Amino acid sequence: MAWLKLTGKALYLMKSSSDRFIDSSSASSSFGSEDELRVSIPLQWFNGRDVPGTLIVNLTSDEPLPVDDSENRQSNQSLNGQVIVLDPGHGEVEAGVNDPGAVNRGLGRTERDEVRKQADLIKAELESKGASVKIVENNTGKSLGQIGSEGAGSNCFISLHLNAFNGDAQGHEVLIDTDGTAKNERLAGLINEELDRQLDIRNRGVKRQGLGVLRGVPRSVPAVLVESFFIDSVRDAGTLDRLIGVSAKAIATGIERFLVG
Template sequence: MAWLRLTKTALYLMKSGDACYIDKVELSGEKRNQVRIPRNWFTGSDAPGAMVIEDIEPPACRIASNPPTIPTPRPLLGKKIVLDPGHGEDRDPGAKNAEGRTEAGESLKQAKLVQGFLQARGATVTLIDNALNLSLEEIGARGAGADCFVALHLNSFNAAVQGHEVLIDRNGTDVDFRFATIVNQELDQVLNIPNRGVKRQGLAVLRAVPLPVPAILTESFFIDASSGTQVDDLILKSAQAIARGIERFLIA
């Protein structure tokens, strides 16, 4: 049985089981990308008058100069959120670790991350400036008219205890408790540290938030038991979790 061999210069009718060819058709001229197979290369009544093999590269896909944009989901559009990064670097740095990294400084980083995540989802986010030396009552009062209020803190004890927890005021409402539970669930999903749960505690800043604004205080981890890149990792992951928890609560 004969067979065909196509090269860049010619199409060969090859002899079966041999390296020799029987006949060939040169590829030349303007139609170098085409070759016509002679009728006498075929036998039988079904032989075509001619067969054309085209060696043509497919055209490149054309990319639109102005491709359509996919709108970013903004489920929190119209929602107002107040964030209070705990303490204040100058007047009250709060807890600190062995490297000198402070609760105030790291909570501010966390708050700015949460703010960015929520703004990207359409929310209006107010970040309280603790450099203003506001009292806890004044800070809480700034939650008036918001859809929720979140104070962000980091815990401290004896440099050995670790974990996350979310607090509500001792007289917090059922809505406060539900809000805290959702945020704590999100923290538990991403932080590989013990879950210390949702707790009630007498907290002046939360007590000053006007009802019916839901108000919670997060303690994302123990800063005195954390160091180096672990702090950075915990800050980023907890900020993402808090933002997700806020969104879950507000759109439920």
């Protein structure tokens, strides 16, 4: 039976009778509270053979190493054969015209660059479970409809965005098209639920909105647009990095639950 190990950095799902971990969930400081750590226990840890039986807390020990890749692949290949298309939003919308999306001027960081990093993290997470992941690079002047059409033949299409408003609002939301299907709603609901479990920010819920990029996706392919948080309200670079990392993990988990469940 697997076991859990909690350190100051993360909660680890440890391989049975081993000091190597199978999966991990990062601990993060709660918003506005530096002396409190939060860590979410991924639901999928309770689905497989390696259900955790014991929690060991050792805040001073070194972080464990992952199990070998070959072992890891055997332990969870739940997404074998699944194809996922990720669309990090904004970028070069036509030759020479570069759209940064939402901007945090104080930190000099843009939505375009952050969601591109987020896409790489989601891709790595899903590929570790056997999925094929395609990232639609937004540097080729494609129209929103053309970007959406890249979802053809895949099992789901996820457009990645960050919000901005008045430098104060914060929260996550997942959007589906105004005439989105029940499948779109289920996918959006699962991703939003994971964001709610893993990010300590307001849950703005699942919403319907007319969205050109989602309209371009063939109707048979579940498609959602994720607004993980408001980039303009983030106060420091470390928090922004953490929000990107944690939201990427949450989105990957939501996708996995949708495709496996």
